[in-house]
Amino acid sequence: MAGPLAHLKVLDLSRILAGPWASQVLADFGAEVIKVERPGKGDDTRQWGPPYLRDADGQDTADAAYYLSANRGKKSITVDITQPRGQALIQQLATQCDILLENYKVGGLEKYGLDYRSIRALNPKIIYCSITGFGQTGPYAKRAGYDAMIQGMGGLMSLTGVPEGQPGAGPQKVGVAVADLMTGMYAVSGVLAAVIHRDRTGEGQQIDLALLDTQVAWLANQAQNYLTSGKSPERQGTAHPNIVPYQAVPASDGYFMLAVGNDAQFIKFCEIAGLQQIAANPAYSTNSARVQAREELVPVIERATQMQPAGWWLEKLSAAHVPCGPINNLEQVFADPQVQARGMVLEQTHPVAGKVKTVRNPVGFSASALDYGQAPPTLGEHTEEVLETLLSLDGDEIAALKRDGVV
Structure with a gap:
């Protein structure tokens, strides 16, 4: 073996x-x-x-x-x-x-x-x-x-x-x-x-x-958030408790995931979204500030992302190295060229079915x-x-x- x-x-x-x-x-x-x-x-x-x-x-x-x-x-x-x-x-x-x-x-x-x-x-x-x-x-x-x-x-x-x-x-x-x-x-x-x-x-x-x-x-950062602050984290949908913007956002034809991980990526996102004034505002220029301003900032971002279809955003943001991705169903997952290129589906010989597909390690x-x-x-x-x-x-x-x- x-x-x-x-x-x-x-x-x-x-x-x-x-x-x-x-x-x-x-x-x-x-x-x-x-x-x-x-x-x-x-x-x-x-x-x-x-x-x-x-x-x-x-x-x-x-x-x-x-x-x-x-x-x-x-x-x-x-x-x-x-x-x-x-x-x-x-x-x-x-x-x-x-x-x-x-x-x-x-x-x-x-x-x-x-x-x-x-x-x-x-x-x-x-x-x-x-x-x-x-x-x-x-x-x-x-x-x-x-x-x-x-x-x-x-x-x-x-x-x-x-x-x-x-x-x-x-x-x-x-x-x-x-x-x-x-x-x-x-x-x-x-x-x-x-x-x-x-x-x-x-x-x-x-x-x-x-x-x-x-x-x-494996509650990971959420457990540590509680142990550090003494406050139980609450449900936030697709949003992240420690990073903003990091959540599903609406496009003109659906949703996509936006995962801005640092301040430089936020500036790039704002340039593509036509929100340069937001990026220049000290109230939003650091991640800590954006987390504090989540409730007022996220609606502004969502109004901007609704102006274009998801495909447009994925193309523009990916080219600028701003993390983002589609929200796929499983048919779309297994049709994705990266998933296919990585050979994630195995086909094995089975004594009854002839062939059986499973997901590789x-x-x-x-x-x-x-x-x-x-x-x-x-x-x-x-x-x-x-x-x-x-x-x-x-x-x-x-x-x-x-x-x-x-x-």
């Missing part, structure tokens, strides 16, 4: 999004990822449709698009961990792997002998990453956590949406499951840090990662080519292969496990 992590094996007991997103990144980077699923059912997201992947005849398959988004590059095996023989299989696989990912409720795997303490006894070097809603400790540790509720609890929805007092005001969640996705990305970095630690010391460890912790951590390595040969697997596609190659089970043993519903 290609990729910088080709020497690592990952046993993935996670499902839904945060854990699978982490293991997909690890797979993209070359790790061998074994996805463990329930016999006959699989990851819940296989049924989270429509839309579903269609086969060569145009009929819906058993796999929803949601599942496809987070499971590229993995090998799927089905094991019933509620059965003792299923637990034994997972324990044996854990001795062959470097990393184990799981997102069961706190204590949920202990009764199966698959908790960290049990697995560590079998493989002291294992890196065991536990993803939960609220972490292994604290008053909420036993609660289930899902992305939408975490966006609310973690403050993101207080920052997202139309400002209070305007039509349509109220909290909004982000259009993708960002708490899950960011937890997955933190899991990747945490796992790789633990790999480095193990390479130096020979010591494995458990990683305790919570959706709520993650959501609070955005990381490019100069010396470690990535291999995207494995499409999101069908349920249990690799059960026999993994049991044969990693556990040396023969055909009769595997047939008996299938007969008894263990795999």
Whole structure:
């Protein structure tokens, strides 16, 4: 296998999004990822449709698009961990792997002998990453956590949406499951840090990662705004709390994003917009002044931008190196020449659909080519292969496990 992590094996007991997103990144980077699923059912997201992947005849398959988004590059095996023989299989696989990912409720795997303490006894070097809603400790540790509720609890929805007092005001969640996705990305970095630690010391460890912790951590400048000022930031629509103008502005035929990041860019914008007197006014000449004067300045800017269509603004501002961009739907995103030039869409061979498209990993390595040969697997596609190659089970043993519903 290609990729910088080709020497690592990952046993993935996670499902839904945060854990699978982490293991997909690890797979993209070359790790061998074994996805463990329930016999006959699989990851819940296989049924989270429509839309579903269609086969060569145009009929819906058993796999929803949601599942496809987070499971590229993995090998799927089905094991019933509620059965003792299923637990034994997972324990044996854990001795062959470097990393184990799981997102069961706190204590949920202990009764199966698959908790960290049990697995560590079998493989002291294992890196065991536990993803939960609220972490292994604290008053909420036993609660289930899902992305939408975490966006609310973690403050993101207080920052997202139309400002209070305007039509349509109220909290909004982000259009993708960002708490899950960011937890997955933190899991990747945490796992790789633990790999480095193990390479130096020979010591494995458990990683305790919570959706709520993650959501609070990546509030970034907004969290720091509160900690510095003692005042909770409020929803500002598309506007930025610390930069002006930095928001969607109206053109004569729609909207575009204007992202003026410094005073020199503001002067250039004003020259194009015919607002030279604004740029020369000390009340608006610095970003700090513009933030203070937001309510009086933004309407002036919006009256100017409405005089021309969005395409005109994008052409003129881009030529002057003033950051701006269109507000694209996804059809427009994937038709964008830059997105196409960067090869952001992968087309992989799929055993049922013939071909399946997914979005490639955005990381490019100069010396470690990535291999995207494995499409999101069908349920249990690799059960026999993994049991044969990693556990040396023969055909009769595997047939008996299938007969008894263990795999």
